[in-house]
Amino acid sequence: MKRVNGHEIISLFEKWSPKRFAEDWDPVGLHIGQLNRQVEKVLITLDVNEKVVDEAIDKGANLIIAHHPPIFRAMKNIWTDTPQGRLIEKCIKNDIAVYAAHTNLDVAPGGVNDLLASRLELADLEVMSPTISDPLYKLAVFCPVEQADELRAALAKAGAGAIGDYIGCSFTSAGTGRFIPTEGADPFIGEIGKGETVAEERIEVVLPGPIRSKVLKAMLAAHPYEEPAYDFFVLDQRTKEFGLGRVGQLAEAMDLEQFAQYVKRVLDVPAVRIVGNLKKPVKKVAVLGGSGSKYIQAAKRKGADVFVTGDMDFHSAQDAELLDLAIVDPGHHVEKVMIEGVAKYMQHASQEKGFDVLFIQSEVNTEPFRFIF
Structure with a gap:
């Protein structure tokens, strides 16, 4: 087996999820540290917070691949007595590099949206909103x-x-x-x-x-x-064509209430929000990981009966209701499917290359919301 550095790992990753797939506004790529050090363990996570960095330290990982960029907006300074500054300092002091793959991983075949569609067991998949x-x-x-x-x-x-x-x-x-x-x-x-x-x-x-x-x-x-x-x-x-979201068919139609329960179970969430008549039959499903309120029209144009996405705001929900497009909102955090998906893909791809590196799935729950029933 060949020992590798961060550049070799990321080069392999970007053959699957290249930066050119990302939206123009999206700060994908290396965020913290450097890639020219030897890497033996890589931690895969949805988000990067201090608990995730501590997990990387405890497990001996010196590279983190995350979905959500830890530095989303430009920083004018790094104060190490602030939460974000402390996180950056801890990564640097422990020689941990942090790499983010966001909308490029959403777009990539086999990426976040395909993983969600697979969990929902959708067939005859097509891209919902072409981007490239x-x-x-x-x-x-x-x-x-x-x-x-x-x-x-x-x-x-x-x-x-x-x-x-x-x-x-x-x-x-x-x-x-x-x-x-x-x-x-x-x-x-x-x-x-x-x-x-x-x-x-x-x-x-x-x-x-x-x-x-x-x-x-x-x-x-x-x-x-x-x-x-x-x-x-x-x-x-x-x-x-490549793009955001996927549209596919359920094996059998079900009503919206049954489908909502199905989404709750297969995406492993405690609750979902629903827009639409609970007795409405649904067969064609659009799914988009993350925030999907801007893509209601795209889902409707594709003929979807229901749109599964997160972060649906009040006015967008009203717009969907007027379009007779049902919404099931399981939250943004369902993108956690990428943790297992990326770890398995990269472990297999690395083994084919003869790379001596282990990909670890983060066990830290970064969901900020709690639910009271």
Whole structure:
């Protein structure tokens, strides 16, 4: 097993939940400490408070991955006699780095919203509110006929030419390449100062934006020419859409009151708030972890019968009622599903990489609300 530092762990994490998925206002990333130290244990938590930091110290974790950023607004000073300043001081004195993945983890496939949808056993999932889709590129590269198959194989291995359920897709057209090597060149074909014509193939493959640099590197490594000719074109088509929230179907319809009890049980909360007729049948469900009052219209546009989300304010609840969109509010803290989800995902991904690191699930309850019945 390989010992790793924080950079290697976060690099692996960001392949799943990249920062580019985050909203512009969201301060995701490293908040406290540094990542160039060796890491043996990582604590996964929803929030970072002093009890969580103490837990990290007790369990020997020197990296915390949290969902909610501990420093949400810019700080003009750090006074260590304040709660936030004391937390930062304790992290620094104990060499604990704190990294936050917030809306990027909400958007990521398999992230917070997919975890919530899985708990609710929703089928036929789709994104509720799209936020990002990557550009699609076409690479056109010219290569001698004899080496074209080898180059196509290298491009496919790098991920280019994947379309739907097909891989290794490409188009080839024949032509003639012309060039004159000059002093200082080391030509694969031809001689210095002499014009050369070569039977070549134009190979065209499509690829998503995030792997462009990887494909370019693979192409340059596999191409026989010292200076290959190639072009990248941005296409009108986009890749898969990513976004906030999920919409899916229950296996069987139930009335709103039954569904509310179901949400309470599967999301492990003591109570839920409900908007709507308790006898209303619900089958299509929208779910959004965190504060969802701004997404009522998005849930309605997707045809949801009920919207499961937290922090529903009074006026937004009234708006939902006018739209005949039922609301079940189990609270913001249901995002705690990410603790188990992230720990399991990262442990599995790290084992595949041969990383010698343990991911620990925080046991500190950071829910600020208490309920009296």
